[in-house]
Amino acid sequence: MRTALLSCLFLVAATPEAAAASGDDLRMAVWPMEETAGSTWMTDTSGRGHHGQIGPEVGTGLSAGYEMSYRFARREPDTPPARPGHLVSVADHSDLDPGDRNFAVTVRLRTTHKFGNVIQKGQATVSGGSWKVQIPDGRATCTYRGSRGTIELRAPYKINDGEWHVVRCVRLREGVLLTIDGFPAASREGWTGTIGNGWPVTIGGKLDCDQVEVGCDYYAGDLDWITIEAA
Template sequence: MRGLNTRIVSLATTAAAVVVTAVASTPAAHATVVGTPVLRYSFDKGFSDDSGHGHALTVYAVRGGTTAAVANGAGQALRFPKHCTGRKCPRVVLQTASTDELNPGTAAFRYGATILLPKKETTSGQNVLQKGYSSAGGQYKLQIDGRAGRPSCVLVGTGRRGIHQARSPVSVADGAWHTIECQRSGSTLSVTVDGVVRDTATVPATLSVSNAAPLSIGGKGAYADNDQFQGTVDEVWVARG
């Protein structure tokens, strides 16, 4: 990350949460964002929002959790902590505060990321990107499910308990870069992996997502059982339309 200048918020330690390290595998292809971007992170210029909408990220970490900047082609990607079990494991997430433009309501929108995840780093579940929780206010989320490492897209409507999920039958946990996109359009939720639609799910056309929760990258939050992402991420984005 060239010219890195960011706020570090540590909940259990004063150690810096970002270090620079080596190259991350074969360079990833840049994601093509369709629609109107409202948030985008390439991590090439620290944790600033490349969309120009001002959604800068803050790092939250506990128990020495860190992210590491790794070279990815001509730019940078961000590596999260490796696999660890137990309540004393390091945890780290990146968050930006909620705004109206990050709450799509019932409108069509898309979100996604480019990730690299080795098979040995899979767990029962890892969250790449999420805004909101399944219990209240609605939610949209991109996660990697189970030891098989299958990506899925999740929507939960405001005031509703039903969880809607489109899950790829194809794993992305192979140590190579993969681009994943989630799209909600009307009553359809889809998950696309490397340009191929892998699954769709039907959602109510009236389903609305609007909450005050921050948008979080790498897990629910900096605490135990946070569904910590344990791979490398690049090109995280949210777009309308």
């Protein structure tokens, strides 16, 4: 019964408000991204204290209709130097690792570009596994890499149309599900195992990169909010 309930909650809790209604125990981080222009810290409203450092190249205090948002400028792929100021970084914490739990990352984004890592914890070869949401070729993609294997899902259609979209990447014991604007876009059965590393969460691209040997995959576009849930 609890597994079925959690699965249901993870499928429907696709906004900060819905995440809050589903219970404080599920909310690992809630970043509304409503800071004013020139802010250097991103506030976590979950109550867990996972505030983030905003790089000087990240635009804050931008209008997203009735809300505020962040803007990430376009950076040429694989063209040095690396731009760490393009990132928002949140310190490592076990709350932000899936471990062996159900886990979900949800982002509201708007872009006209066709590449970039939106959010991630760890990179492809780090010990302990990793997770990320990215948008290659304008198609939302989510990846969970754990002790039992890797599942990567890519949406069959593009969302780099300049409109706001909610991308949700859910990891359950039964498998991984990618939804866009509340509708299933891709899924795969399988258990990825335990995921936990000592890396920070980075928003807007990779942390360990040089744009020569390792591309930084910088995201270009706007972000309105991000939530992380686990149980």
